[in-house]
Amino acid sequence: MVNYTFINKSVIKRTTVIEGVVETVSPLRIGGSKENFDPSSLARDSILKDVQGRPIIPGSSWKGIFRSTGERILRLKNIVVCSGVGKDYCLNNTQKEREFDSGLRENIIDQALRLFWDYTCLNCKVFGTKSVIGAVRFLDSLPISYSLNTRSMIAISRTEGAVARRALVTVEYVDVGSKFNFKMMGYNLPNYAIGYLVTIMKNIHDGFTQVGGHKSRGFGFVKFNIVKFTDLGEKRIGDEDVEVKGIGDLVEGNGDEFFVKMKPFMEAFNNAKIPYPKK
Incomplete structure (x- = not known):
């Protein structure tokens, strides 16, 4: 066992x-x-x-x-390991999630434990x-x-992946x-x-x-x-x-x-x- x-x-x-x-x-x-x-703060990108x-x-x-x-x-x-992000998690990837949820819902704990043990990675555990x-x-x-400090940096547009129109942004950070x-x-x-x-x-x-x-x-x-x-x-x-x-x-x-x-x-x-x- x-x-x-x-x-x-x-x-x-x-x-x-x-x-x-x-x-x-x-x-x-x-x-x-x-x-x-x-x-x-002078920073427009604060911590x-x-x-x-x-x-x-x-x-x-x-x-x-x-x-x-x-x-x-x-x-x-x-x-084998899942990322745990979005739908990339073990019980979903192995199509065992519904059966696992059923075990929890119906209080069949042994079933839920067995499924979770068998079909999840170390990260899930x-x-x-x-x-x-x-x-x-x-x-x-x-x-x-x-100590806190600030630094001016070139801003990159997340949507375009290029330098943003307002190219400089003041970033706040924790110092060394x-x-x-x-x-x-x-x-x-x-x-x-x-x-x-x-x-x-x-x-x-x-x-x-x-x-x-x-x-x-x-x-x-x-x-x-x-x-x-x-x-x-x-x-x-x-x-x-x-x-x-x-x-x-x-x-x-x-x-x-x-x-x-x-x-x-x-x-x-x-x-x-x-x-x-x-x-």
């Missing part, structure tokens, strides 16, 4: 927390909406701020960054999908220390050396899923993934500092999980040191034989 602990949210058998400090290595810009517009006027990296942005980065990592390993909450939560990242807190919580994550998330973090830390907008202009490079990993509960989730040795309930490290200490989890991800999704 398959162990569905990873995707079953009714009982929490393992809680993992990764928290630390994110430092900007290049300018950072998370765009604000029209409602977020600051009339006192997202909280009610106190501080820059913020929303948890939803982190989730999107992690999911898209993970998608690229999984595809490079020839592991970790980050969630339509009608299903993910196994991880990202908190909003608030600033510890920061600013620091934000970071916190991600996971529930019932197998060791290989923890290794997957740490691999994504290292991808961001090493500069292979950028955060926010204006990536083509060199914005969005960040690194992780003073990172702490806390692991409470069972140390192996599911029959397909890979055992991790030599790591206790708490791991701490500064940047590169943290990823060296977490290497056994990343190796668990690299060595895992992921049995889903079915074709």
